[in-house]
Amino acid sequence: xxxASRTLAARLPDIVGAAHVINEPAQLAxxxxxxxxxxxxxxxxxxxxxxxxxxxxxxxxxxxxxxxARTKLGIGLPPARYDIALDMTRLxxxxxxxxxxxxxxxxxxxxxxxAIGLLGDHRQFLPLFVPYxxxxxxxxxxASGVDSPLRQYYGTARDYVLGMEFVxxxxxxxxxxxxxxxxxxxxxxxxxxxxxxxxLGVIVSVNFKTxxxxxxxxGFVATFxxxxxxxxxxxxxxxxxxxxxxxxxxxPRVADMFLSEAASRIGSGAMPADVLSPKHWAFxxxxxxxxxxxxxxxxxxxxxAAELGAAHTAVLDSNTRPPAFSRKREFIPIALSEAFSPxxxxxxISVLPSRMKELLTVVQIxxxxxxxxxxxxxxxxxxxxxxxxxxDKDEQxxxxxxxxxxxxxxxxxxxxxxxxxxxxxxxxxxxxKIWGPERSDFAQMQKVKNVxxxxxxxxxxxxxxxx
Amino acid sequence: xxxxxxxxxxxxxxxxxxxxxxxREEATTTHPATSMDTRLLxxxxxxxxxxxxxxxxxxxxxxxYDGSVETARPNCVVFPRNKEHVQGIVALANRYQVPLVGxxxxxxxxxxxxxxxxxxxxxxxxxxxxxxxxxxxxxxxVQPGVVNAELTAATAPLGLYYAPDPSSQKACTIGGNVSxxxxxxxxxxxGVTTNHVLSLEAVLPTGELIRIGSQAVDSVGYDLPGLxxxxxxxxxxxxxxxxxxMRIPEMVKTLLAIFNTLDDTTETVxxxxxxxxxxxxxxxxxxxxxxxxxxxxxxGFPLDSAAVLLIDIDGTREEAxxxxxxxxxxxxxxxxxxxxxxxxxxxxxxxxxxxxxAFGAVGRFSTTYYxxxxxxxxxxxxxxxxRITEISEKYGFQIGNIFHAGDGNLHPLILFDARDEKQLxxxxxxxxxxxxxxxxxxxxxxxxxxxxxxxxxxxPLIFNETDLDLMRHVRDAFNPTGLLNPEKVLxxxxxxxxxxxxxLPAAGASPP
Numbered sequence: 008x009x010x011a012s013r014t015l016a017a018r019l020p021d022i023v024g025a026a027h028v029i030n031e032p033a034q035l036a037x038x039x040x041x042x043x044x045x046x047x048x049x050x051x052x053x054x055x056x057x058x059x060x061x062x063x064x065x066x067x068x069x070x071x072x073x074x075x076a077r078t079k080l081g082i083g084l085p086p087a088r089y090d091i092a093l094d095m096t097r098l099x100x101x102x103x104x105x106x107x108x109x110x111x112x113x114x115x116x117x118x119x120x121x122a123i124g125l126l127g128d129h130r131q132f133l134p135l136f137v138p139y140x141x142x143x144x145x146x147x148x149x150a151s152g153v154d155s156p157l158r159q160y161y162g163t164a165r166d167y168v169l170g171m172e173f174v175x176x177x178x179x180x181x182x183x184x185x186x187x188x189x190x191x192x193x194x195x196x197x198x199x200x201x202x203x204x205x206x207l208g209v210i211v212s213v214n215f216k217t218x219x220x221x222x223x224x225x226g227f228v229a230t231f232x233x234x235x236x237x238x239x240x241x242x243x244x245x246x247x248x249x250x251x252x253x254x255x256x257x258x259p260r261v262a263d264m265f266l267s268e269a270a271s272r273i274g275s276g277a278m279p280a281d282v283l284s285p286k287h288w289a290f291x292x293x294x295x296x297x298x299x300x301x302x303x304x305x306x307x308x309x310x311x312a313a314e315l316g317a318a319h320t321a322v323l324d325s326n327t328r329p330p331a332f333s334r335k336r337e338f339i340p341i342a343l344s345e346a347f348s349p350x351x352x353x354x355x356i357s358v359l360p361s362r363m364k365e366l367l368t369v370v371q372i373x374x375x376x377x378x379x380x381x382x383x384x385x386x387x388x389x390x391x392x393x394x395x396x397x398x399d400k401d402e403q404x405x406x407x408x409x410x411x412x413x414x415x416x417x418x419x420x421x422x423x424x425x426x427x428x429x430x431x432x433x434x435x436x437x438x439x440k441i442w443g444p445e446r447s448d449f450a451q452m453q454k455v456k457n458v459x460x461x462x463x464x465x466x467x468x469x470x471x472x473x474x
Numbered sequence: 475x476x477x478x479x480x481x482x483x484x485x486x487x488x489x490x491x492x493x494x495x496x497x498r499e500e501a502t503t504t505h506p507a508t509s510m511d512t513r514l515l516x517x518x519x520x521x522x523x524x525x526x527x528x529x530x531x532x533x534x535x536x537x538x539y540d541g542s543v544e545t546a547r548p549n550c551v552v553f554p555r556n557k558e559h560v561q562g563i564v565a566l567a568n569r570y571q572v573p574l575v576g577x578x579x580x581x582x583x584x585x586x587x588x589x590x591x592x593x594x595x596x597x598x599x600x601x602x603x604x605x606x607x608x609x610x611x612x613x614x615x616v617q618p619g620v621v622n623a624e625l626t627a628a629t630a631p632l633g634l635y636y637a638p639d640p641s642s643q644k645a646c647t648i649g650g651n652v653s654x655x656x657x658x659x660x661x662x663x664x665g666v667t668t669n670h671v672l673s674l675e676a677v678l679p680t681g682e683l684i685r686i687g688s689q690a691v692d693s694v695g696y697d698l699p700g701l702x703x704x705x706x707x708x709x710x711x712x713x714x715x716x717x718x719x720m721r722i723p724e725m726v727k728t729l730l731a732i733f734n735t736l737d738d739t740t741e742t743v744x745x746x747x748x749x750x751x752x753x754x755x756x757x758x759x760x761x762x763x764x765x766x767x768x769x770x771x772x773x774g775f776p777l778d779s780a781a782v783l784l785i786d787i788d789g790t791r792e793e794a795x796x797x798x799x800x801x802x803x804x805x806x807x808x809x810x811x812x813x814x815x816x817x818x819x820x821x822x823x824x825x826x827x828x829x830x831x832a833f834g835a836v837g838r839f840s841t842t843y844y845x846x847x848x849x850x851x852x853x854x855x856x857x858x859x860x861r862i863t864e865i866s867e868k869y870g871f872q873i874g875n876i877f878h879a880g881d882g883n884l885h886p887l888i889l890f891d892a893r894d895e896k897q898l899x900x901x902x903x904x905x906x907x908x909x910x911x912x913x914x915x916x917x918x919x920x921x922x923x924x925x926x927x928x929x930x931x932x933x934p935l936i937f938n939e940t941d942l943d944l945m946r947h948v949r950d951a952f953n954p955t956g957l958l959n960p961e962k963v964l965x966x967x968x969x970x971x972x973x974x975x976x977x978l979p980a981a982g983a984s985p986p
Contacts, residue, residue, distance in 0.1 A: 107748040108851040108882075130750060154692070163692075165700055166669050179940045187849045189666065189881045189921040191655045191704050192929075192936055193963065194945045198668075198700030207696075219750035242610070246633075248724035248790050300792045357690040361610040388691050389611075424690045443694055448686045452695045454951040458944070471695040 014067055015047040015091065022059045023051050027097070038092035040072060041085035041433040048092035054114075054172065054180060054211040057093065061209060062178025064091055064464055072466045073205040075116055075144030079151040081343075082429045083204050084441055087468025093209060095146050102212060103186070106131060110169065110186050111215045115146025131217045134161035136332075138339040141274075146210045152202020156253040156293070156335050159387050164201050167216040171197035173208035176460040186214045199455060206470040207459040221295025224252065226323035226331060227305060229312035230287035234258070234371070236315050237288035238364045241387050243311045244292065245360065249304055253293040254387030255335060256363070259285050261382050265334040269344035275333040282321045282331060292387075293323075293332060338384045342394035343430060348380075350400040352408050352431040352439070354415060356391040358424035363389060366418060373414045377407040389424075405435050416444050442471045514570045518552055518594075521562045526553040526600070537580070537595050541642065543844055544585035544927050548575070548595040555600045557713040560677045563596055564711065567957055568681065575959050576707045578619060578650030581642035583845055584926030586654060586706045590961045596711060598649050604628055605714070612719045613672065613689065618649025618712050625717075634719040637664040640922070641830050649712050655704030657922030659755040659829065660786065662880040666922065668703040670718045676702065676710035679958035689716055701948070706924050707959045709952040723788035726754070727798035728816040728825055731783040731805035732776050736760065736863075739781040740855035742808040743879040746785075747852060749804055751797050755786040756880030757829055760859075763836065763874040763887070764828075770835035773828035779811070783879065784829055832876045833887070840872070840889035846905045848912035849921035852882035861911050862886055869904040871897075883921035884912065910935065930965045 012030075019028045029035060029048040038048045046069075051057045064071045070088035074080060075095050098116035105111075106129040113122055119133075120141050126132050134157035137148050149171075154163050161167065170184025183196035200210055231237045237256045244254060262283035264270060270278065283289050290312070294304040305322055312320050323331055334341065343351050358366050363385055370393055374381045380398075385391040395411065397404035412428060419426045427443045446452075449472050456474045459465075468474075518527045528534060529550040538545045549572070554560045567574045573593030580587050589595055602619035609632050616625060622643040626635040639658035640646055646656070652674065657666045664670075673687035686698035693699075702709055733739040739758060746756065759767065759782050764775040775782060783805065787798045802813045816822035828835075836843055850858050859875065862884075866873040874887040886908055890901040909919050909932060919925070919932045933942060946964050950956070 105851060105853065107744050107853045109747060110851065162665070162669065165697055166665060175940070175944060181940045181944050182937070183941065183945075185918045185936065187851055187882060187917050187921070189657055189661070189849050189878070189883045190918040191657075191666075191922055191924055192918045192920050193925065193933065193941070194705055194948055195655075195668065195700055195703075196944065196948065198697045201697060201700075203696060219747075219752065222750075245612075246721075248721075250789065296793060297796055299796065300790065303790055303792045355692075357688075357692045359608070359611045359613075359690055361608075390692055423688065425688055425692065425694045427694055446694060448684060448693075448695065448698060450682075451684055451686060451698055451952075455696050455698070455701070455948070458947045458951045 012046045015069070018063055019047055019049050019060070022063060023049050023056050027052065038074070038094070040080050040089060041436065043086055043089045045072070045092040046090045048094055050094040050097050052097045054098065054174070057095070057098070057209055057211055058174045058178045058180050060091065060093060061174050061176070065176060065178055065462070068462065068464065070464055070467050071209070073146070073150070073209045075147030076139070076142040078139035078142050079147055079153060082151055083466070083469035084473060085433060085436055085468065086466060087473070096144065098211060101125065109217045109219070110188065111217050112186055112212060113145055113215070114212045115144060115210045117145045119143040119145055119148050126217055127220065130220045132220045133215055133217060134158070134167070135164065136336045138337055140333070140336055145213055149201055149213055150203060150205050150210055154390065156255060156332070156386065159254045160250060160252045161218065165198050168197055168201060168213055169216055170214040171200055171210060172212045173200060173210045175208050176462065176464055180211070181208070184214065188216050204470050205466045206456065206474055207465060209465070221252070222297055223301060223325065224293055224295040224328060225301050225305070226291065226293045226328045227308040227320070228282050228289055228291045228323065229308070229317040229320045230284050230289045231315065231317055232287060234288045234367050235364055237290045238367070240290040240311055240315055241360070244308070245387065247307060247311070249294070249307055251292045251294040251304065255291045256385040257283065257289040257291060258381070258383040259287055260380065261289070261384065264341050264347070264382055265331070267341070267346060269346045270334050270337070270341045273333050273337050276330040278330050278334060279323065279327040282323070284319065287318050291335065293328065335384065338392060339430065342382060348396035348398070350397045350404060350432050350435070352395045352397070352412070352435070353429060354393045354395070354412060354426055355429050356393065356415060356419060356424060356426040358389050358391070358419065358422060360387065360389040362422045362424065363391065365422060366391060366424065369414060369418045373411040377411055379407050379411055400432060405438065408435070409439055412439060416440060420444060446471065511570055514566060514572060515550060517566050518550065518563070521566070522552055522554065522559055537577070538588070540580045540582045540585060540587050542583045542585045542926065542928055544588055546585070546588040546590045546927070547592065548589035549592050551595040551597055553597050553600045557675065557677065557683060560596065560711055560713050561681055561683060563594065564677050564679060564681045567594055568955070571957070573957055573960050574679065574711070576649070576653065576711045578647030579621070579642070579645040581646040582650060582654060582926065583847065583923040584920065584928040586924050586926040586962060587650065588927060590927050598647060601713070607632065609634065612721065613716055614719055615714060615716050616648050617714060618647060618652070620648045622646050622648060622651060629719055630722065633722050635722055636717060637661065637670055637720045638667045641833065648715050648717065652703050652712050652715055653705070653707040654922070654924040657878065657883065659757050659878055662756060662878065663752045663754050664720060668700060671699050671703050671715060672718060673716040674699055674702055674712055675714035676712045678710050679953045679955065684710070687716070706926060706963050708949050708962055709958070711958070723794070725791045725794040726786055726788045726822070727794045728822040729785040729787070729798060729801060730814040730816070730825055731785065731802070731810040732779045732812045732814070733781050733810055735780050735809070736859050737856050738809045739783060740859055740879070742783060742805055742810065743855055744853045745804050745808055746801055747880065749800070751800055753785045753801065753880060754788045755784070756878070757784040758782070758875065758877055758879035759784065759829065759832065760875040762872065763832060763876045766839050766874065767828045767832050767835045770838060771824070771828040771831055773824045775828060784825055829876070836874055836887055836889070842890055842892040844888040844890070844901050844905055846884070846886045846888065846908055847920050847923035848884045848909050848917060850882045850884065850912050850915040850917035852880070854915040854917070855879065855882065858884065858911060858915055862908055865904050865907050869900050871901060871904055873904070881921070882917065906932070925963045927962055930961070930963060933965050
């Protein structure tokens with residue numbers, strides 16, 4: 008036992024109780040991140056206990072990595088240090104939900120899907136239909152900054168997180184924002200926490216604006232014989248009077264993925280057949296409202312699709328839409344399935360919507376020239392997820408992934424976009440540019456990190472530029 | 475609006491402890507308010523041209539004020555025309571250790587653009603070009619001095635508009651909006667400034683030119699635009715802004731719901747949102763205010779009602795028609811005595827003209843008024859309005875209410891005579907009671923006007939010293955010498971020797 012381990016074993020039970028400290032190597036393997044196992048894992052039961060754990064870690068200069076359901080810890084660089092796994096799942100209270108105010112205050116360890124389920128009793132919801140939806144926690148969802156297909160209409164977490172409480176690197180409880188829908192009192196520090204991978208503080212609770220659920224939703228899918236036409240459909244829809252809830256372009260390979268065994272494990276029913284085709288690009292959009300509104304969307308979409316010479320169109324109803332939607336939501340976990348590749352590598356690319364064609368063309372050409380199979384889901388707002396499926400995990404395939412990703416980084420720099428590699432093999436993280444090329448605003452991010460965590464005890468080394 | 479008397483009287487007691495970082499700005503930036511180093515003035519003139527530097531007392535008079543009840547005199551006002559000028563100004567401010575304050579149109583309501591500790595006001599009114607409108611991607615790149623309404627006017631022929639629309643939109647600038655994270659009536663469904671800013675170029679008080687965020691969504695790393703928007707000019711001087719534009723909806727329905735009691739009106743607001751409809755705007759005008767407005771605008775507001783709701787519903791034809799009918803039904807169910815629907819753009823514009831010119835209308839009735847800005851959960855509207863009525867009676871001031879009811883953002887207008895010292899103090903006390911009640915209701919001290927120099931002393935109502943210290947450290951990381959907009963937003967730490975008397979509202983005297 009190292010000195011650090013002995014200190015942990017001696018002190019942590021005083022803070023959270025012996026039952027909530029994990030020291031056994033076999034159990035600690037569960038908390039591994041990129042091959043690193045912590046010295047101990049703790050499961051605090053209150054925000055005060057979280058603060059005390061951090062206070063202790065700060066005093067001993069121990070590195071802390073907070074986590075929820077551990078579904079999105081693949082994002083980021085391997086930790087430089089990792090002493091304490093801070094398991095937040097016992098902080099699972101719904102603090103306040105005021106349906107009439109459309110506000111929710113909830114602890115970080117609360118299940119996301121259960122929270123949305125409870126809001127459903129009041130015909131409300133949070134537009135956070137993120138990957139690993141059924142397992143994800145509130146805190147992990149916010150800290151990992153993952154997005155939802157519904158961002159087309161509702162935006163991202165930064166648009167509806169009203170405030171937050173978090174534990175600082177001194178082990179103090181701090182907050183910013185509030186519980187009201189409009190608020191300019193003080194700096195919006197909570198916005199910095201979103202997508203920060205726990206590198207600035209430990210989120211203990213989040214205040215949300217909730218949304219009324221649409222009375223009914225439906226989906227429209229049109230398939231095309233070229234990427235250009237599918238993208239053009241998105242451009243036309245954006246210029247129309249319609250304001251759909253989701254809008255995506257799917258590459259041909261997605262059809263197989265959504266019909267696969269891996270996708271059926273999501274457990275939301277069978278993917279309707281003859282909606283997607285492995286030979287076609289698809290445009291897919293969800294929309295909500297009353298019958299009259301739904302009919303308007305359908306007729307406008309049908310008209311646009313016909314004008315562009317769609318190969319096939321389909322309307323998804325309350326039975327067929329959920330399985331299709333949940334597959335779109337779970338594109339990343341499906342792509343990461345061993346069934347497709349032993350080394351799936353997923354890039355997140357954002358470009359101006361008018362540049363989507365250009366970017367997807369680069370992906371097509373680069374993928375072909377390196378014989379690297381790939382699949383893409385491109386959101387209407389200009390965020391493109393591309394999954395690459397190397398046939399092997401050896402150096403030859405790593406090099407191909409690196410060459411393709413480098414071409415994409417170069418294109419992004421040229422056309423004013425951003426790209427990162429949120430998911431890849433741990434072993435490839437040291438050579439691929441996980442966070443993309445060096446950024447001109449990195450110095451400003453360093454300033455932020457230095458304010459929040461001057462000694463680098465929160466998830467050290469994992470964030471952009473190794474912050 | 476002209477101000478009756480200088481205000482913001484303040485006593486300063488020496489004794490700041492050197493080394494206490496929160497006092498540092500004071501130690502380094504105290505300057506006599508009457509003289510300015512002529513060498514600095516000469517250097518500024520050399521940089522910008524003599525006509526771009528104002529420093530005569532009569533030239534500075536206008537810049538002592540903004541739309542708030544505060545005043546503070548700058549030593550000079552400068553007008554940069556490009557970012558190099560801004561960098562040059564910052565360099566000079568550093569060399570001479572003089573405070574810097576950015577300013578747009580000066581319509582702010584919390585003293586954000588006032589030179590609380592003197593120094594240089596950097597007016598962005600000459601940096602007022604729309605650099606690019608990208609129709610395909612629904613974005614615009616603008617200089618900070620572009621007037622809010624002009625951006626919408628320029629993009630409307632292309633089918634687009636800029637959503638945040640403060641009441642001062644005909645004058646206020648995008649740069650000012652970014653600093654204050656401004657709202658407006660139509661931010662209920664589409665969000666406030668921060669939801670529409672993608673990227674910023676700015677000069678830090680250290681002179682560094684930075685670019686944060688990106689033209690594409692989801693810039694990599696920490697959400698720096700999220701931090702900078704709404705930082706009230708305390709972190710950087712913004713030199714360029716990329717904003718998102720919205721598509722003009724196919725249909726807008728404007729409803730005027732008329733009520734006989736305040737309670738019916740406020741309960742209707744909560745019922746609309748709780749019923750699953752989010753209107754594009756949901757504004758409330760109480761009886762007193764709408765009588766004032768009607769006398770001025772002649773919009774056809776009913777003179778004998780207790781309050782009205784002015785509601786916009788937008789979307790596709792199908793969505794707007796249906797939701798307008800649903801909203802009208804909710805209003806009737808809550809005893810609206812009449813629900814009018816604007817028949818055309820002219821009627822609609824007239825109703826909105828009444829709303830947006832309300833403050834001007836009120837100016838005809840009182841020599842002075844104090845516009846407050848508090849926010850509460852919208853279900854707490856009924857008791858909060860009742861409490862405001864009690865406070866009005868207790869202090870003997872007429873208090874008008876005209877506000878963004880849909881998101882619980884109150885704007886009580888306290889009418890008083892600023893020439894009477896006792897009334898002045900009373901008005902501030904009444905305002906404080908209202909804000910304290912908002913906080914008790916689970917609300918916040920400002921919804922859209924900002925903290926500035928008006929409410930820094932109220933920040934401890936909602937934040938403890940840990941929260942405030944963290945914010946101070948963030949400020950100090952970007953504004954290490956405290957030269958940029960000193961003594962705003964964050965209260966000076968206790969023990970720094972600075973004791974303020976309550977800010978005395980100057981407010982506007984209307985022409986007789």
